[in-house]
Amino acid sequence: MPTIVVDVMPKAELLDPAGKAVAGSLARQGKAHISGVRIGKRFEITVDEVNEAVLAEVREIAESMLSNSVIEDVIDVRVAEDHPAANAGEAHAEASVSR
Numbered sequence: 193m194p195t196i197v198v199d200v201m202p203k204a205e206l207l208d209p210a211g212k213a214v215a216g217s218l219a220r221q222g223k224a225h226i227s228g229v230r231i232g233k234r235f236e237i238t239v240d241e242v243n244e245a246v247l248a249e250v251r252e253i254a255e256s257m258l259s260n261s262v263i264e265d266v267i268d269v270r271v272a273e274d275h276p277a278a279n280a281g282e283a284h285a286e287a288s289v290s291r
Contacts, residue, residue: 194242195272196250200259201232232267233258242271 211229254266
């Protein structure tokens with residue numbers, strides 16, 4: 193069954209305390225060349241079939257239920273790469289969905 197992937201990230205203008213903590217930990221471990229980390233969410237939604245209507249419905253769900261529009265942006269809605277529709281370029285979310 194096909195999987196649609198939704199990526200949600202904190203808005204760029206907001207602080208990301210968890211990402212800052214991870215970046216600090218990496219610096220303490222000698223990874224000083226890593227200057228920043230932002231932590232987001234990834235959702236994998238299994239669907240019966242992939243078509244434009246299903247992608248549109250998942251985009252709407254991502255905007256209304258999977259993200260908090262005050263502090264997060266839906267960055268991407270796409271068919272998982274291991275699905276033939278993703279490899280053929282069919283039914284792929286054309287652009288990132290941002291607020």
